[in-house]
Each structure stands twice: as C-alpha cells, then as structure tokens.
Amino acid sequence: MTTYPTDDQDFQNASAGLVGWMENCVIQSDTDSSVVVWDNQSYLSFINDDATCPPEINPSLFRQSQLCVKQGLFEVVKDKIYQVRGLDTSNMTFVETVNSNGVVVIDPLCSVETAKQAIGLYQGYRRDKNILAMIYTHSHADHFGGGSAVVEASGGTQDDIHAGTLGHVFAPADFLDHAVSENVYAGNAMGRRSVYMYGDSLEKNAQGQVGSGLGMATSTGAISLIPPTVSINTTNEVHTVDGLEIVFQMTPGTEAPSEMNFHFPQYNALCMAENATHNLHNIQTLRGALVRDARVWSRYSTTGPHLIPKETMKSSISSPCNAISTHLHNETLRLLNDGQTGIEIAEDFKLPPNLEQTWNAKGYYGSVSHNVKAIYNRYMGWFDGNPAHLWEHPPVPIAQRYVACMGGIENVIKMAKDNYICVEQPDWRFAATLLSHAVFSDQTNADAKTELSKVFTHLGYGAENATWRNFYLCGAKEVVGAVQPNMNVMDAASMMALSVEQLLDTMGIRINGPNAFDTAPFQIDMMLADVPMTDASSARSGWRVNFSNAAMTDHEIAHAEAANAGIAFTVWASHRQLVSLVLRGAHADFSDVKTDGDAGVWSTLCGLLEPLDAGFAIVTPEPNPTPPSSES
Structure with missing residues (x-):
C-alpha cells in the first residue's frame, strides 16, 4: 500500500457539490414493506471517512468503499446538472433544460423503488421541474430498471408514457434487443450469479459484503422496462429538448453491446455512460455476459472526450481507463500469439508501473486476471488447443476420479489442509481446488464443506477486488448452508416491451x-x-x-x-x-x-416449458438440504 498515492483528492472529488442526502438510507419494496431492497445505512457503522480498516477487509478495497458509500444529491454543473449517488449501484442524473422548468433524466437506476427515492431527493431541492425526457445510456438493467418511476413522476403510466410531461425516451440503437437478450434470455442464470457478484446473501459488515467495487451493491426491487421512443443511430446525431441540445456519440460493443456517450454543448458537459469509470472495469463480467471488445472500448474512450473542448475535460474523463484497456488488449494478443493460454497470460501479466500505482486503475470491479482471460476468450474461445481439455468430464465425475486417485476423500482433505496450515507460504488457491473436488465427489461430507468454507473465507478477506470477495464469501456461505435465490425479477408489465x-x-x-x-x-x-x-x-x-x-x-x-x-x-x-x-x-x-x-x-x-430455478447450486452439485424450521 505504501507505493500508492497518499493524497485525499479522491475524497474531495467524491464529496464535491453535495447538496443534500437521504436520512436513514434504507428503501423498502413497494409490494412488501418488510422487504428491504436497498440499504446504504448499514455500511456507515464500519465504512466512513474516519473508520479504520478492519483486518477482514483488504485496505485498498476498504478505501474504495469509503468513496463509494457516499450518498446524496450532488450539483455537477451549477444550477444545471445534478446527480443522485449512493441509492443504487448506478447514478441517476438530472439535466435541467434551457427554455423552461424542465429536466432530462439520465439512467433511472436498477429498481423502481430506488428510482422513486432518487427522484424525490432531487425534487426536494429542485422544485417544480417537469420531466420532459429520459435517456438510457446503455442496455444493462441497472441503467433502465427504474424507468417506470420516471414515467410515473412525469404523470404518465406504463400504458401511456406520454400522458404526463414525458416527451421522449432516448436509447442507443438496438437497445431493446440487447436489453432483452441479456436480461430476459439468460436473465435467470445471470441473476443467480449476480447474487454472488454483488454479495446479495451476505450481511453488510466487515466479515461480509463491503461493496461491489463500482458502487456498494445493486438494489433488489422491481425492474421495469420502458421501451425507448427515439433510437439514436449515428454519431453526431443531435436532438433538442426544450432548448437543451444533446449531441450523441455511438459506442456499440464497449461496456455494453448497445451504448452511447453524449455531450451537452451549452453546459460543456460530457456523459461517458459507463465507458469511463474511476477503476478498472470488466471486459467480461463475472455474472456472465457477452465478452466485450477491449480494442473498440479503448478507441471510443479516446474519441469520446474529443466531443467537447479540451479545456472543459474533467479528470474523470482523462482517467487511465483508456490506456489500461489498450495495454490489456495488446499485451494479451502478443502473448497468445506467442502460444500462451488465457490462464498462463493472466498469471504473470505485468502492468506499467505508473498504472499499477494509480488508485483509479485498480481492479476493484474488473481485474487484470479475469479481464485478460476474457480477451483471450473473445479471440480464441473456450478451448486452449490442448486435446486433453477437449473432452473433459463434468465436475462431479472428474471430482470422483481425482479423489479416488488421491486415496479417498479424507486424504484429499488432509492434503488441502497441508497446503495452508503450518506452512511458510500457504497455497490457498490449490487448497480450494482440492476441497472443491472433495465436495463435488461427496456432497454429504461435512468436513470437506467446512474446510472449503474456511478457505473461501480466507481468499475473500484478502481480495482487493470487491466482486472476487463477494464470490468467495457467498461460496463460503452456500457450501455449508442454504442457497440465496435471485431476487431481481423483471415485472410482468415490462413484458409489454418485448x-x-x-x-x-x-x-x-x-x-x-x-x-x-x-x-x-x-x-x-x-x-x-x-x-x-x-x-x-x-x-x-x-x-x-x-x-x-x-x-x-x-x-x-x-x-x-x-x-x-x-x-x-x-x-x-x-x-x-x-x-x-x-x-x-x-x-x-x-x-x-x-x-x-x-x-x-x-x-x-x-x-413442455420448464420453470426457471432461481436458486440453482454453484459451489455444490445440488443445493444443500434446507434444515427443518425450529418451529416445525
């Protein structure tokens, strides 16, 4: 940690422009008030500007969570642009129009419930603003899921979004196709893995979920899908809303298959969607999605800032995200053309020292390791060329064979312990591999599951990457306990958008x-x-x-x-x-x-239709039996 900058500029930036905040930032479900869909408050007891990093959290990740936990309404451009942060994993932005008391809403968060609170927070300080338009930056649910709350706040309904003041819903070309393919077609599997990625089943404390790296978590409320009314198809396409000029730049195949940047020339403000973030993003998200094109992404990150005059560029725009994406892409291609596989490339991948020592290039959400493997996969696919890997056994039979070769499950457990107990350099990674084989060979073996839970916990506590931490700790919990099903479900009304x-x-x-x-x-x-x-x-x-x-x-x-x-x-x-x-x-x-x-x-x-299983097993062959209720 001593090689990293020690200045507090990031903390100054994260707090700049704060107008107000939500007292007791806990948001309940619209359908069941006993269900909490967003809780930012629980973090504050152990993550705040004055807190000391607990031993169970990587210090670098703790610092990132101190930045991400800040919530409230922030003024970005005086009297013109406001942003609500910390009420979901994404931010909702309000751009006020030129001619009247109108406002354009950008990215209505992930859930209807959190979006309602964000709108209320904005309207509490900027009164009498009519919502005239909504913009989706891209096709991920955390940027469109709360759309029906915006429609409702404008006086419209899902049956007639124009019944109130809302005029247009802008989105990049092919938005609906990709929103559906990612969030409906494979949505159940992605949603289940999202429980791991965002730590939905974990308690918010030093031994559990401490953030997601990009934000604190994703909300778990109702997801809506309001279809766009205007599709943006070309770069430099211009639309005007109540005197407010918006210049769009298409960026397909970047952070999302359908994504766009846009510029407000009257305010000298540029929205880079999720194409530029203050840490290393994913080339392929751990919850599952199409592999992104690091080459295309880095090029759009270069051209996007040129939409505005150089003197108006902010530090967040000129962050090293472009340089690191380019380096990851080119170096991976060099090494794969030298015969290395994705795993081999990721193991010893080197970043330039100036990027390695920069806070805002750290892998809190994406990581060098899984990004390099994703780039390899985009070009070469799942197969590494070794015929031994062409027709491998599935997890259970291969585990049973390995365990048999190693002299039985008790011997495997002992070997695993030997890799992390009383050794100078414990190999927790190999211990996890051995114990996973033990669990998949015999799920009823309590010792194997207990030891694997311990190993996952240790790996989670040491992880600098928040999503890795969440995966490890969710695995530690589920290998010995019950499964947490996916809670984010698109509401029935949203099916009308299909x-x-x-x-x-x-x-x-x-x-x-x-x-x-x-x-x-x-x-x-x-x-x-x-x-x-x-x-x-x-x-x-x-x-x-x-x-x-x-x-x-x-x-x-x-x-x-x-x-x-x-x-x-x-x-x-x-x-x-x-x-x-x-x-x-x-x-x-x-x-x-x-x-x-x-x-x-x-x-x-x-x-013939099979119901979707929102709680399928991940770290065990089948979900562990649910223990009988103490009341039964």
Missing part, C-alpha cells in the same frame, strides 16, 4: 428438449390486430409458431381473418392479450379472445 419474436423466444428457450422428443409436430397462428408487419406493409400482422423435433420456431405471416388450412390452433388477440397468454402459460384464459381449432396444443406446448 416484440412478438422476443416474447415467443422466452417460451422457446424453456422447452425441455428430451421431454419433447416424442411430441408430434403442430403449428399455432397468432393474429395480432395492433402489431404492424415488420416491413410496415400492414398495420396488422400474424406470427406462426412451429413445433417439431423438440424445438419451437416462429416467423411472421400475413394477418388473416380466417384460420389458415392445416393449422392446429389460431388465436386472434392484441399484443397485450398475447403477453397475458404467454405469462399464464397452461393456465391461459382464451375466453376474451377469438380462437379456432384445438386449444389443447397450447396446453401441450406450455406443458
């Missing part, structure tokens, strides 16, 4: 293939009166669902008033009615829609 194709995809990806092998082929037509054809040739459209060979496919067809020949079942409905049918599945009520044919095929299709 296209017909996306909506049907949510069914197709849940079909249990083996259970459907013997199901006879059939077709279902959906005739939609309020959904235009993709080519805009008609205000009405039809969609045909084809089921055969255990797979569901669909394609657009012409709308018809009568059933097409050979189709087992036809439904005439609105988009909203179709959403309701899909959500209700086998319990769908067709009494309010016109149908023709055998509704039993719909029941057959829905009977």
Whole structure:
C-alpha cells in the first residue's frame, strides 16, 4: 500500500457539490414493506471517512468503499446538472433544460423503488421541474430498471408514457434487443450469479459484503422496462429538448453491446455512460455476459472526450481507463500469439508501473486476471488447443476420479489442509481446488464443506477486488448452508416491451428438449390486430409458431381473418392479450379472445416449458438440504 498515492483528492472529488442526502438510507419494496431492497445505512457503522480498516477487509478495497458509500444529491454543473449517488449501484442524473422548468433524466437506476427515492431527493431541492425526457445510456438493467418511476413522476403510466410531461425516451440503437437478450434470455442464470457478484446473501459488515467495487451493491426491487421512443443511430446525431441540445456519440460493443456517450454543448458537459469509470472495469463480467471488445472500448474512450473542448475535460474523463484497456488488449494478443493460454497470460501479466500505482486503475470491479482471460476468450474461445481439455468430464465425475486417485476423500482433505496450515507460504488457491473436488465427489461430507468454507473465507478477506470477495464469501456461505435465490425479477408489465419474436423466444428457450422428443409436430397462428408487419406493409400482422423435433420456431405471416388450412390452433388477440397468454402459460384464459381449432396444443406446448430455478447450486452439485424450521 505504501507505493500508492497518499493524497485525499479522491475524497474531495467524491464529496464535491453535495447538496443534500437521504436520512436513514434504507428503501423498502413497494409490494412488501418488510422487504428491504436497498440499504446504504448499514455500511456507515464500519465504512466512513474516519473508520479504520478492519483486518477482514483488504485496505485498498476498504478505501474504495469509503468513496463509494457516499450518498446524496450532488450539483455537477451549477444550477444545471445534478446527480443522485449512493441509492443504487448506478447514478441517476438530472439535466435541467434551457427554455423552461424542465429536466432530462439520465439512467433511472436498477429498481423502481430506488428510482422513486432518487427522484424525490432531487425534487426536494429542485422544485417544480417537469420531466420532459429520459435517456438510457446503455442496455444493462441497472441503467433502465427504474424507468417506470420516471414515467410515473412525469404523470404518465406504463400504458401511456406520454400522458404526463414525458416527451421522449432516448436509447442507443438496438437497445431493446440487447436489453432483452441479456436480461430476459439468460436473465435467470445471470441473476443467480449476480447474487454472488454483488454479495446479495451476505450481511453488510466487515466479515461480509463491503461493496461491489463500482458502487456498494445493486438494489433488489422491481425492474421495469420502458421501451425507448427515439433510437439514436449515428454519431453526431443531435436532438433538442426544450432548448437543451444533446449531441450523441455511438459506442456499440464497449461496456455494453448497445451504448452511447453524449455531450451537452451549452453546459460543456460530457456523459461517458459507463465507458469511463474511476477503476478498472470488466471486459467480461463475472455474472456472465457477452465478452466485450477491449480494442473498440479503448478507441471510443479516446474519441469520446474529443466531443467537447479540451479545456472543459474533467479528470474523470482523462482517467487511465483508456490506456489500461489498450495495454490489456495488446499485451494479451502478443502473448497468445506467442502460444500462451488465457490462464498462463493472466498469471504473470505485468502492468506499467505508473498504472499499477494509480488508485483509479485498480481492479476493484474488473481485474487484470479475469479481464485478460476474457480477451483471450473473445479471440480464441473456450478451448486452449490442448486435446486433453477437449473432452473433459463434468465436475462431479472428474471430482470422483481425482479423489479416488488421491486415496479417498479424507486424504484429499488432509492434503488441502497441508497446503495452508503450518506452512511458510500457504497455497490457498490449490487448497480450494482440492476441497472443491472433495465436495463435488461427496456432497454429504461435512468436513470437506467446512474446510472449503474456511478457505473461501480466507481468499475473500484478502481480495482487493470487491466482486472476487463477494464470490468467495457467498461460496463460503452456500457450501455449508442454504442457497440465496435471485431476487431481481423483471415485472410482468415490462413484458409489454418485448416484440412478438422476443416474447415467443422466452417460451422457446424453456422447452425441455428430451421431454419433447416424442411430441408430434403442430403449428399455432397468432393474429395480432395492433402489431404492424415488420416491413410496415400492414398495420396488422400474424406470427406462426412451429413445433417439431423438440424445438419451437416462429416467423411472421400475413394477418388473416380466417384460420389458415392445416393449422392446429389460431388465436386472434392484441399484443397485450398475447403477453397475458404467454405469462399464464397452461393456465391461459382464451375466453376474451377469438380462437379456432384445438386449444389443447397450447396446453401441450406450455406443458413442455420448464420453470426457471432461481436458486440453482454453484459451489455444490445440488443445493444443500434446507434444515427443518425450529418451529416445525
């Protein structure tokens, strides 16, 4: 730690412009007041400017959490731009317009509940401001999930977002496609791993969750998805809201597949979305997502600041995030072309000394290790070229074979302990590997699980990276205890934002293939009166669902008033009615829609859909049995 700067400039920057804050920063669920969806208050007893770093927290990570824990309304540009921080993992920004008492809202946080509080905090100090527009910087849920709160605050509803003062919802091109693919298609698996990444199941204390590196945590309230009304397609595209000029820069394939920066020339202010952060970001997030392009990301980070005059650039814009991304990318490519694998490159990767010793290039959220592996994976895929790794056994059978080769599970546990007890240089990493094999070979062995929990805890306490700490400590908790299911669930109303194709995809990806092998082929037509054809040739459209060979496919067809020949079942409905049918599945009520044919095929299709398991096991082969309640 002595090699790092000792000045307090970061603390001055983090506190600058503070206008006010939320007293007792604890936010409850809208549907159940006993459920807390955001709690910033619990951190303050052990993380504050005057606190001493506890021994269970890496000192560098503790310093980062001291910065991230600050919450409140901050003035960014005097009387023009305000930002609410510390009410979610993301920030909500309010840019006031030129001609009247209007405001543009940027990134409405992750949850409806936290977004409501952020809006209330802003409006408590900047009264009588009408919300005229909303901007999504990119397609990650923590930047659009609270959108319905913005609509509500403007006087609109999810059925009619324009019923109040809200005029436009801006988003980068392909926003909805990527928001759906990331947050709906693979959302259950990503959500479960997010429990680990953000430490959702951990207590907020020195032995538990102390932040996420980029912020303190993600809120666990209701997630909404308000569809954009204006898609930004080109760099230097200009839009004006009540006299406020906004100049956009497209940055696809950077921190998100769909992302953009934008400039407010009248205020000399630039929003770099999540493309520039005050620490090392992820090339691939540990919760799971598409691998990002470090080369493209670094180039957009270079060109973005050129949207504004040089004299207005702030230190956060000229941070070393561009240099470090470029170095990670180029050095990884050099080494992989020299024959090294991702693991080998990550093990001994060297940063330039000036970056290594810079606070705002530290790996609190992303890390050099997992970023380098992600870059390797983007170019080379999962296979490292060694045929021994081409057809490996899954975790349980490989664990059983390793344990047998090492003389049984008791011997493996002893070997693991020998790697971290009474040795000069304990190898906690190898101990974790050995004990994980022991647990996967025999999940009922309490000693193996207890020892693995100890090892994970030690690795977590030493981690400088907050997400690594959270993964280790969640693993330590779950290997001996119960699973914490994913709590972030997109609300049913948000399904209205999905296209017909996306909506049907949510069914197709849940079909249990083996259970459907013997199901006879059939077709279902959906005739939609309020959904235009993709080519805009008609205000009405039809969609045909084809089921055969255990797979569901669909394609657009012409709308018809009568059933097409050979189709087992036809439904005439609105988009909203179709959403309701899909959500209700086998319990769908067709009494309010016109149908023709055998509704039993719909029941057959829905009977093949497998419910999503929000609490699948990660550090054990299966979730540990839940102990009986003391009241039973």
